Amino acid sequence: FTSNLSLSLPVFYGHILVTICCYHHILSKRCYSILKSSDVLITYYTQIQAVTTTMARQIRVVVIFIYLAIFFKVSLARTYSRASIQQEVTNYCLSWRLAVEANNVRAWRTVPMRCLRYVETYMMGGQYEKDLELIMDQVLSYANSIDVAKDGMDAWILDIDDTCISNVLYYKEKRYGCDPFDVAGFKSWATKGQCPAIRPVLRLFNKLINGGFKVILLTGRDNETLGQCTINNVQSQGFVGYERLVMRTAAYKGQSAATYKSEIRRQLVEEGYRIWGNVGDQWSDLQGDFPGNRTFKLPNPMYFVP
Ligand SMILES: *[C@@H]1O[C@H](CO)[C@@H](O)[C@H](O)[C@H]1NC(C)=O
Ligand SMILES: *[C@@H]1O[C@H](CO)[C@@H](O)[C@H](O)[C@H]1NC(C)=O
Ligand SMILES: [Mg+2]
Numbered sequence: 001f002t003s004n005l006s007l008s009l010p011v012f013y014g015h016i017l018v019t020i021c022c023y024h025h026i027l028s029k030r031c032y033s034i035l036k037s038s039d040v041l042i043t044y045y046t047q048i049q050a051v052t053t054t055m056a057r058q059i060r061v062v063v064i065f066i067y068l069a070i071f072f073k074v075s076l077a078r079t080y081s082r083a084s085i086q087q088e089v090t091n092y093c094l095s096w097r098l099a100v101e102a103n104n105v106r107a108w109r110t111v112p113m114r115c116l117r118y119v120e121t122y123m124m125g126g127q128y129e130k131d132l133e134l135i136m137d138q139v140l141s142y143a144n145s146i147d148v149a150k151d152g153m154d155a156w157i158l159d160i161d162d163t164c165i166s167n168v169l170y171y172k173e174k175r176y177g178c179d180p181f182d183v184a185g186f187k188s189w190a191t192k193g194q195c196p197a198i199r200p201v202l203r204l205f206n207k208l209i210n211g212g213f214k215v216i217l218l219t220g221r222d223n224e225t226l227g228q229c230t231i232n233n234v235q236s237q238g239f240v241g242y243e244r245l246v247m248r249t250a251a252y253k254g255q256s257a258a259t260y261k262s263e264i265r266r267q268l269v270e271e272g273y274r275i276w277g278n279v280g281d282q283w284s285d286l287q288g289d290f291p292g293n294r295t296f297k298l299p300n301p302m303y304f305v306p
Helices: 002-024 029-037 039-050 054-101 113-124 127-144 168-173 183-192 199-210 223-236 257-271
Strands: 154-158 214-222 244-248 274-280 294-297
Touching (some): 127 199, 127 294, 154 199, 168 183, 183 223, 199 214
8 A cells, every 4th residue: 555655646746747738738849848758758657557556547548648639739739830830921921012012111122032932822823913903993983984075185194014014924033023123134024025914904004095095104114225125015915006105214314213203294294184093013103293183003012113
């Protein structure tokens, strides 16, 4: 009896230890490794085997169940934690993209490295197009509410890069904007004149023209070096019938997009154009003077133009 009692004390403590670990530190790797590696469990188990009472046998069964419970919980926790890390990254990147689109994050130079897959999925997986379609519906319902005058001065401004035509194939090679902007690389891409049309915007373009608006394409691209290839690119992609294609001339070199585009819009307004709408993928397309009665920001999580 005495020896049984002296044996049952460590059994008791062992049981307490396992129970505490089980209920309070079930997900702690430390607890798991202590139980797995230390003598605690072995001693505990050996002691239990020495005790021959019915109670001890019951405890033995309980201990084995607890051990199994811990083992499965820990391996489950590992699986969950991998999934939850991925979920955390996705959540972060969604917050980041939303903040970028809302112009809360500014002057950013690259996409956070951990958001590479997220941005790729956004751009290539269909959500980007869906977002554009929804915006186009808004643009059209606004455009349809306007009484177009007969004087031919009701104007609409569209940006070119990543508004009318897409650079996503170029940015794919730049890890969707995780790499910093490459002036020479972009120039040689643009020179090829192979940017594909952004379909929802092309449909809008045609509807605006059919609705009597004068569509003015306004881009920060340099006229001298990219003039001809840009004209060829937009026309070959179906953007025909626009009123004007305005490119950056020497006089505006070095100016921010917002300043340069404001100045061009001022000239248009002075000519008598009524700028009803303005569509661009950068905030700098839509900020500054004479932005237009309504502006529409298209998504672009790949780069920022000041
Ligand atoms: C734009 O560049 C072309 C040559 O590529 C030139 O003929 C044209 O005059 C330039 N336009 C302006 C407004 O400077
Ligand atoms: C459009 O904007 C101009 C200039 O800000 C303003 O004078 C005009 O009333 C606006 N039109 C409508 C219908 O909001
Ligand atoms: Mg653009």
